Amino acid sequence: MDLFVTSVIESFKLCADPVLLLILCGGVLWGAIVGALPGVGAQLGIGILLPLTFKMTPVYAIALIMSINVANSFGNSIPAILMGVPGSSSAVLTAIDGYALHKKGQSGLALGVTYFASIFGQFLSIFFFLAMVVPLSGLMYVFLTPEMAALYFLGCTAIISITGDNILKGLAAGAFGIAVSLVGRDPISAVTRFAYTADLRQGLDVVPVTMGLLAMSEMFRSMRQSFKWEEISESFSAKFPSVKDLVRAMPRIFIGTAVGSIFGAVPGIGGNTAAVVSYQQSKLWSKHPEEYGHGSIEGVAANEAAQNAAQAGEMVPTFGLGIPATSTMVLVFAALLMHGFVPGPQLIRETPQLLYAAGGGMLASTFILALVGWHMSIYTLKLVTLDRQLILVGCVALTLIGVYSLNHSTFDVFVLVLFGAVGYYMRRYGYSVAGASIAVILGPGLEKNLRAGLGLVEGNFWAFVTRPWTGIILAVAFALLIYATIGTIRLARRAAAVRRRALAVHQAKEAV
Amino acid sequence: MFRADRPGTQLRPKAGFQTMTEDARTAKSGTNGVMTNEDEEKVSLETLEITMDKRVDLAVAVATALLGAFILIESRDIRLGTVTDPITSRGMATITGTFLLIAGIVLAIRQLLTWSVLPGHLVPEEGQEDEKGHPASWTRAFSIILVSALWERLLEPVGFLFVTPLFLFVASWFMGVRSKGKLIAFPLIFTLVTWVCFDPVMGVRIPLGPLEPLARSFGIIP
Numbered sequence: 001m002d003l004f005v006t007s008v009i010e011s012f013k014l015c016a017d018p019v020l021l022l023i024l025c026g027g028v029l030w031g032a033i034v035g036a037l038p039g040v041g042a043q044l045g046i047g048i049l050l051p052l053t054f055k056m057t058p059v060y061a062i063a064l065i066m067s068i069n070v071a072n073s074f075g076n077s078i079p080a081i082l083m084g085v086p087g088s089s090s091a092v093l094t095a096i097d098g099y100a101l102h103k104k105g106q107s108g109l110a111l112g113v114t115y116f117a118s119i120f121g122q123f124l125s126i127f128f129f130l131a132m133v134v135p136l137s138g139l140m141y142v143f144l145t146p147e148m149a150a151l152y153f154l155g156c157t158a159i160i161s162i163t164g165d166n167i168l169k170g171l172a173a174g175a176f177g178i179a180v181s182l183v184g185r186d187p188i189s190a191v192t193r194f195a196y197t198a199d200l201r202q203g204l205d206v207v208p209v210t211m212g213l214l215a216m217s218e219m220f221r222s223m224r225q226s227f228k229w230e231e232i233s234e235s236f237s238a239k240f241p242s243v244k245d246l247v248r249a250m251p252r253i254f255i256g257t258a259v260g261s262i263f264g265a266v267p268g269i270g271g272n273t274a275a276v277v278s279y280q281q282s283k284l285w286s287k288h289p290e291e292y293g294h295g296s297i298e299g300v301a302a303n304e305a306a307q308n309a310a311q312a313g314e315m316v317p318t319f320g321l322g323i324p325a326t327s328t329m330v331l332v333f334a335a336l337l338m339h340g341f342v343p344g345p346q347l348i349r350e351t352p353q354l355l356y357a358a359g360g361g362m363l364a365s366t367f368i369l370a371l372v373g374w375h376m377s378i379y380t381l382k383l384v385t386l387d388r389q390l391i392l393v394g395c396v397a398l399t400l401i402g403v404y405s406l407n408h409s410t411f412d413v414f415v416l417v418l419f420g421a422v423g424y425y426m427r428r429y430g431y432s433v434a435g436a437s438i439a440v441i442l443g444p445g446l447e448k449n450l451r452a453g454l455g456l457v458e459g460n461f462w463a464f465v466t467r468p469w470t471g472i473i474l475a476v477a478f479a480l481l482i483y484a485t486i487g488t489i490r491l492a493r494r495a496a497a498v499r500r501r502a503l504a505v506h507q508a509k510e511a512v
Numbered sequence: 513m514f515r516a517d518r519p520g521t522q523l524r525p526k527a528g529f530q531t532m533t534e535d536a537r538t539a540k541s542g543t544n545g546v547m548t549n550e551d552e553e554k555v556s557l558e559t560l561e562i563t564m565d566k567r568v569d570l571a572v573a574v575a576t577a578l579l580g581a582f583i584l585i586e587s588r589d590i591r592l593g594t595v596t597d598p599i600t601s602r603g604m605a606t607i608t609g610t611f612l613l614i615a616g617i618v619l620a621i622r623q624l625l626t627w628s629v630l631p632g633h634l635v636p637e638e639g640q641e642d643e644k645g646h647p648a649s650w651t652r653a654f655s656i657i658l659v660s661a662l663w664e665r666l667l668e669p670v671g672f673l674f675v676t677p678l679f680l681f682v683a684s685w686f687m688g689v690r691s692k693g694k695l696i697a698f699p700l701i702f703t704l705v706t707w708v709c710f711d712p713v714m715g716v717r718i719p720l721g722p723l724e725p726l727a728r729s730f731g732i733i734p
Contacts (some may be wrong), residue, residue: 055714055715106583169638175608175615179608179612187591188597188601189592191593193599193601194583224649225647226688242724250582334523390698393680394680396660401676401710405714405718410667417661417664418661424657425568426639427640428564430638443604451598452597454598454599455597459597459598461598478689496705501637507630
């Protein structure tokens with residue numbers, strides 16, 4: 001309890017640091033910009049700035065990343081409403097209802113409720129994050145290597161839920177990530193594996209690998225096409241919604257915040273499911289369920305509150321257990337590693353300043369967003385007048401320079417470009433780059449703790465899995481695995497059935 | 513300069529622009545019950561694109577299998593070390609290699625079995641789709657990858673101040689920028705601003721190549 005209260009107080013104290021506030025203003029602006037630009041998201045936004053944080057103090061660096069994440073989550077709903085283009089997966093439902101409202105001439109209502117729900121959801125979930133993550137820090141006294149191995153396995157179950165339509169390709173991507181993590185020294189016996197050059201002896205650095213897979217590959221993919229953002233935008237006028245409209249949205253915002261915070265914290269579930277469940281529950285309790293999907297303000301509120309609250313929820317396993325379950329959290333994890341910190345229970349006990357930085361960063365960013373978010377949502381649409389081609393080229397250059405600056409190593413840049421190219425093909429052909437990145441991060445920890453844990457119980461596998469905490473965590477992991485597998489298979493089958501029908505229609509047309 | 517990919521066949525093209533990240537596609541296809549099956553089917557039918565090259569997909573599957581085989585073979589040469597445990601240094605490599613080998617083979621067989629379902633070399637998209645209504649070119653993306661690799665090769669011998677403007681000029685040209693003002697001003701201003709930010713301001717030493725002695729004599733770098 002003490003640590004929780006201290007965390008809240010220290011987080012608020014950080015909000016009064018003028019230097020931090022200045023940095024966060026930049027972060028919020030950057031996050032909203034990358035969120036509002038179609039096809040650009042948090043992965044790129046954080047990825048490009050990640051190397052630049054190297055020279056900052058860890059507290060400022062973590063707070064800056066949080067601010068990008070917070071603002072991006074709000075910013076990605078702007079193109080969803082005004083263009084029908086979801087900036088991220090969790091904004092898909094906003095794109096349906098928000099865009100429908102925009103087409104009805106109610107852009108101001110949609111943007112205003114989004115702004116209100118985002119800030120409310122984000123603000124409340126920060127306390128949930130601190131309340132959840134603090135008790136986890138106590139586990140460092142209970143958890144030994146078998147428990148940690150079980151935790152890493154739990155984190156790996158997240159891969160199954162992000163495999164996409166083709167599960168086998170998604171799992172192959174995960175295996176590829178683990179294979180990459182094997183390069184270098186064996187964590188137990190210290191023998192080298194797959195180290196064909198001197199550069200490979202210490203293994204591949206996580207930052208260039210994950211940035212290559214997540215950020216660089218997306219830029220290469222975007223560069224397949226050359227067009228102007230202006231071509232997809234249209235003019236609009238927006239008026240802030242009335243108090244009555246906001247009051248009507250309030251219950252949905254509470255539902256969204258609760259669902260988002262809880263679901264976001266479970267590895268393998270995350271923000272997408274949280275947004276969907278919140279929307280579903282909101283529809284279930286609504287007096288106007290027929291509006292959902294055709295421009296429902298309640299639907300927008302529920303979805304926005306949930307996806308923003310899930311941002312803080314997703315940080316619970318990242319900070320508390322050292323398990324990043326989403327691609328954005330992989331980059332947060334990489335940032336902590338870059339500064340010499342290993343996320344997990346030990347981090348919170350030994351370096352609570354980073355927890356305050358995360359909490360303070362989110363709090364201050366939410367305040368900044370509350371002050372400027374509404375105007376930002378109106379003006380960010382002007383960003384589409386920027387030259388997309390030059391921005392993409394500049395982003396690639398900035399990432400190359402940034403990664404070089406980390407270790408003054410051209411080998412790191414080579415790794416970045418190589419994994420960018422590999423990631424490009426993975427994205428194009430349905431292999432999950434997020435799954436591969438999670439595996440790269442969790443692979444070494446899984447192997448190290450599994451082998452050390454088995455050593456602890458003298459190789460007795462039964463004794464390993466029947467340790468109380470290990471057994472509980474493994475049971476949860478398997479339950480989530482089964483849930484995610486069934487869900488993924490069901491969706492993949494449905495997608496395949498639809499595809500078959502579409503093909504049949506297509507073939508019939510061809511025959512005619 | 514670049515030949516656009518064959519546009520492919522789009523079933524019931526949907527008006528307007530649509531772009532989605534990989535995760536967005538997953539979420540859209542998997543909104544557990546929010547949309548009815550009928551709605552979902554309608555959306556999918558409207559947006560299904562036949563734009564994925566099955567030959568490349570097969571090649572990627574074969575590459576996956578070959579990578580698995582390579583890991584499997586190489587793992588046999590990994591020393592066991594002095595610390596022994598049930599999994600050993602080879603364990604994870606063997607498991608991953610085997611999985612990649614099997615997955616690659618299954619994916620390749622699956623692609624071959626459905627090879628003749630559609631005429632031509634395009635099949636329904638499984639990966640991240642391009643933005644509709646705008647031609648896409650893999651050669652453009654590949655050219656950018658190549659110039660990025662060249663930037664890495666030339667950074668230390670040629671120096672940042674020479675190689676970066678060149679990279680930006682060539683990459684902008686590949687991206688279809690033809691305005692002389694943009695092609696000249698953007699690389700020069702971007703290079704100068706990033707160098708100033710990284711080197712003198714943030715203290716990150718960036719190689720200047722042949723300009724290094726000159727910069728040192730002027731006291732710009734220590």
